[in-house]
Amino acid sequence: MGAPMFHSMGFFFALNGLAQGLTTVVMTDAATRAGLRGMLEAAQRWEVTEMTVAPPVVLGMTKDRCRLTSLVRVVCGGAPLPTSVAEQFRRRFPHVDLCMAGGISLMIDRDECSRVGSAGRISHNVEVKIVDIVTGEPLPVGRKGELCVRGPSIMTGYVGDDGANTAAFDSEGWLKTGDLCYIDEDGFLFVVDRLKELIKYPHEEAGEIPMALVVRQPGSKVTEAQVMEHVAKQVAPYKKVRKVVFVDSIPKSPAGKILRRQLSDHMQPCHVSRL
Incomplete structure (x- = not known):
């Protein structure tokens, strides 16, 4: 189980295992600190057949030399999974069903896992x-x-x-x-x-990363690094801004609401900081 218990994905995955009388492998602190390598070693040791993961783990699995011969199904959720990564995974693990989890309104069976990009049927x-x-x-x-x-x-x-x-x-x-x-x-x-979300920038390794659009005050010379360092002191690690774009203005409606849909024009591929 690669999802935290406070998340619905981890909670329901654990209940599903108990209901079916299946052995559920939960990551220990030591394995968690080891990151992807710790999780894959645990999966090999316990001959895991099904895993819940986030998109970065799917990408990591495609690059790792692990041999997960017992693995049958991987359920991915939490963020969008790029089609290119899904295709890489299926080439690396042709015997494994890769399925996207879409929340309580959806269900996915084995026949639906081949539909790349879909969250399943209702x-x-x-x-x-x-x-x-x-x-x-x-x-x-x-x-x-x-x-x-x-x-x-x-x-x-x-x-x-x-x-x-x-x-x-x-x-x-x-x-x-x-x-x-x-x-x-x-x-x-x-x-x-x-429709309502943090401004996130598509990223192959992470799926999505936090991004900031900033309007400088007249005469200001604040840099991208300074903005990221300032935000990093105020938020949890996973909320740190990884990309900053300086713009002349933020598009707003007559009522003063930010037009988030128009902000996508600024999200062009470029260097992403690992700060």
């Missing part, structure tokens, strides 16, 4: 619709919009926060996920982006 006990992000009207197959879900497995609301509940649910009880998605003609769901 579970039988969950209703799903894709709606226009402006009008809220349902969209047809193939059109990108916000994913909305409803069903007995969906959370019922935030405790003591009426404002958050009003923002998260519509009048008919649909949960607005904030995910930009589309569904193809075969019923496979594809997650394209987040």
Whole structure:
């Protein structure tokens, strides 16, 4: 199990193993400190058949010389997995099913793992619709919009926060996920982006990394390194900014809201700091 217990992926993966009477291998502190090598050695030692991992681990496995002959299935989640990495993995481990985990609204069986980029088909006990992000009207197959879900497995609301509940649910009880998605003609769901999210820059090794767009004050000579060092002192390690782009202005709507969708124009491939 390569996902923390406080995350739904780790929690449900552990419960699934217990329900089926399977041996579940949990990483020790020592193995965790050893990083990818510690995890792969544990997988070899215990002849693990199924693993939960994040995209950086999938990439690491393609570059490692490990021989995981017992491995049958790898479930990847937590961030988008680049198609190029998925293809590398399948060439390196042709006997292993690589599946993307898409949350409680989705399910993936072995026949669906071959659909690169898809988060799977919809579970039988969950209703799903894709709606226009402006009008809220349902969209047809193939059109990108916000994913909305409803069903007995969906959370019922935030405790003591009426404002958050009003923002998260519509009048008919649909949960607005904030995910930009589309569904193809075969019923496979594809997650394209987040409508409300940190500004993240696509990166092959990490999947996504935090990025900052900064408007300098007139006459300021602040550098990329100075911005990253300042942010690093204020946040947890995984939230450190890895890329800084200086811009003339931040695009905003007439109401003053930042137009995040337009910020993607600044996200062109270039050097990424390892600070």
